Amino acid sequence: MLEAIRTNTGYSDIIRNIPLFSGLSEDELEKLTESAEIKRYARNDYIFRQGDAIKHLHIMRDGIVKEFRKSPDGYEFTTSIYESGAMFCKAELFLKDQVHHTDAVAVNTAYVLELPIEQFKKYMERYESISHGLLAALAQYAFMKQLEVEQHMTMTTTEKVASFLRHLCVSHGFDPEGFTLPYKKSLIASRLGIEIETLSRILPRLKEHGIIVNGMRVSFTEPEAGRDAVSCTVIDFNREKEAIIRQEAV
Amino acid sequence: MLEAIRTNTGYSDIIRNIPLFSGLSEDELEKLTESAEIKRYARNDYIFRQGDAIKHLHIMRDGIVKEFRKSPDGYEFTTSIYESGAMFCKAELFLKDQVHHTDAVAVNTAYVLELPIEQFKKYMERYESISHGLLAALAQYAFMKQLEVEQHMTMTTTEKVASFLRHLCVSHGFDPEGFTLPYKKSLIASRLGIEIETLSRILPRLKEHGIIVNGMRVSFTEPEAGRDAVSCTVIDFNREKEAIIRQEAV
């Protein structure tokens, strides 16, 4: 596991499209990534564990990583799912306590670009655009978490599931007419904070709200409309959410 | 309502103790606050409403302000409660959409220092310590929101209430032997995302977990210990939370 991979070309092409680094020149990108490396994680490998010291800023190159927390009684709850292009540990970088509060494991084979934090912080001081970008990213992240809280407080479980599926479709650019779930249902349930049994019972009932689910196959009957209260709420919620959150973790 | 108050001494003393501005000299503090003003809001006055343009960074001088969101069906859900020393709208400052997404009203007579955002942003560029402090504050805020999500997903309602009361006691420096709730129960319920009836039924049952509540009067029987699963979870949760979050909104 964890085999490091080094190409000749450097990694600047990986981070070039990340908004945070959009202000940097080609040279700067090259320098920023010069002591970074891409690591390969096999299925179920840990990227980090709760209590580990924070050493890197992580940027997903490929694959899927879930970040989760285990409560003392063994309950496991997924806080984020990261996919290609996502950056994680950006908030943790600035907490006094330089230690991970969550576990992160590869859901399937994953390639992750890892930037040593000292180097990143150095660059942050040098280039104002990075710290500005980071402020925006953190603000966005905080806002997204706030929405998540609200979602839990105001939506029914059925609405949350519908909302999740719609968001999934939009953020992945899937065809609303029909697409395949990118992860296992148990992961979805864990992300939504519900039991797999509950999810299993809810999915068939989404038909009434214009979402047909068959196994891993999902299709939206009314891509935009949906006149009932539930769909309205969900759509409004997502419209707002999606307007603000781009290329952010699901 | 909304009468502006101007003293001769300026407002530097109000923000001096805010970590964000700890790096500034006396002169700088003075300049930063020169176009700020303290506003007085009477009970139920709005500080801002959903949809309003964001014009100020707010710093609580005195009183209590609640930030909340109304869902389309009229349900009102309290996002944060701010008290003396708290700063709000710091995250919103950096969202693309320069508009408030929540309402904020004074719970009781409140005095709020309001810094025009243009000026604040100007200072942020000039003084690195401010943007560094802001990064830390936002990271903390995001982390806190993440904990809030987890709290909703993993705790029973009873645990949430217990956790809230313990946090309240610690963050306000109240005497665990006995203190008076600083706000109405309906506000607490709204903050916890539960119905007032549910809270009303839970409070008496907290006796079994070492918390005695009589009217507005609260006292902890076992200030530290509490060997049962519930208290343990709650205490651990709070210990972690409080270690990281200081002078933050409840």
Added chain:
DNA sequence: CGGAAATTTGAGCAATTTCAACATGGGTGG
């Protein structure tokens, strides 16, 4: 002191979790 607001209490209801049994399914070793 009187009336409105806030809180408590009761009863029934709706929804999710839990526990348990059963189906599916992909992958492995024989």
Added chain:
DNA sequence: CCACCCATGTTGAAATTGCTCAAATTTCCG
């Protein structure tokens, strides 16, 4: 290539728990 196995997902029924509606109290203020 097939049988078997373990992980994953589905389904049923009972138990829990918070919510809704309604009525009774208490508290707060003018």
